[in-house]
Amino acid sequence: MKVGFIGLGNVGGKLAGSLLRNRIDLTVLDRNAQVMADFAARGAGIAENAAALMRECDVVITCLPSPAISAAIMDEMLPEVGPGKTWLEMSTTDEAEIRRLAALVEQKGGTAVDCPVSGGCHRADTGNISIFAGCDRQTFERVLPLLTRLGRRVLHTGAVGTASTLKVMTNYLATANLLTCCEALVTMKAAGMDLATTYEAMKISSGTSFVHETESQLILNGSRDVSFTMDLILKDLGLFQTIAERNNVPLEMSPMIIDIMKDGQSRYGERANTDDIIRRLEEATGLSILAEGFPAELIDDEPEEPGYEVFPPGRARPVAAE
Structure with missing residues (x-):
């Protein structure tokens, strides 16, 4: 599986780093040339643009700062979407907008999953972050092996839009x-x-x-x-x-x-x-809220472990996931 990743910011860069650490065939794209150069030095491929990334990869992940930017990137990628192509939207976005974009992807024969993360940058850095995934069950089971490389706990939330x-x-x-x-x-x-x-x-x-x-x-x-x-x-x-x-x-x-x-x-x-x-x-x-002995940055001290699906209380594990 060839994976593309667009958006190497505070969260996206760490998620993409987890893919590299887990030896996923990764190509990246970001407007920051230095960040892309750093990923290239670590073994990632560099994409010329979003359309090329979708054309060359089986899965493209986006982790972007706003719904408008996600929509603009999808406009670039959409001509290259077709059967066998999967878009994972890991941005925090509007549920109505992700449904709109997902419908466009599906009309072209591709598959869309909205799968934002939660737990902080320090957990994204170690692969211990939590992931919500909105899509049909069959698609979820197909992308779950990739999601468990990106995060620790993965929750199938229902249809596209529910995760967002x-x-x-x-x-x-x-x-x-x-x-x-x-x-x-x-x-x-x-x-x-x-x-x-x-x-x-x-x-x-x-x-x-x-x-x-x-x-x-x-x-x-x-x-x-x-x-x-x-x-x-x-x-x-x-x-x-x-x-x-x-x-x-x-x-x-x-x-x-x-x-x-x-x-x-x-x-x-x-x-x-x-x-x-x-x-x-x-x-x-006029008070200063400071104290000795506290860290300047958060470090995830949990060891990285294989990710897994979590289930709501009282929800039976689907037979197809056995």
Whole structure:
């Protein structure tokens, strides 16, 4: 199987690196020539353009920053799509847009899967990230061996579009967690609590979360370098809000979260890291939320293991997957 990968950013570059590490025949494409040169030095092929990549590969994976960019890339690739071609969309995108693009791929005889990832850049780097996959069951079983090279836990979510729907939900939850962690840390500092002790109390209690156990460490270190920026999270929050509005759900917290992140973006820059949002409270209180002993970057300390499919509670394992 020849695999093409478009989009070698913070997440995409690490996912593509997992394919190289697992000796997949890989060709890459990115607008950053230096990044492509680095991959070439590691054994990857270099594509001239998106159309050539689709023409030369059996599977093409995209991991891009916005639905508009994904659509533009698909416009380039579509003339080369045909029977035997598979497109894996690993970007965080709009579920209606992925369904539209998937229909175009299928009309040409190809196959489309929306399969965004979740778990952070540090887990993408080690192949331990989680993957959602939206497609029919037969297609899922065909691409599962490749997905388990890219990630650890793979969940078949249903038809095309369901994976993207769930992905933006998880990013909404992660952002809500981030904001509550920021408020908790600043309030405890104001109350005179030791921040390292506060971190541990949160970690071992009912108040813990994945975001706390990862991003709170970067906040306390001061690096706040989570490799995820405010423009991207605002895109994802907007997608989640759109899903709610399409389905007539009158959300209350979501609009507030969007307003807070927009304010952070206006203060600290469009491409500021999302963890910089704590600076709003630091500036409002005059407090510094720092502590000794926390890392400047996240390192996944789980050993890389073969990936596998996970099943929802009460859901029987499909006979065809035995």
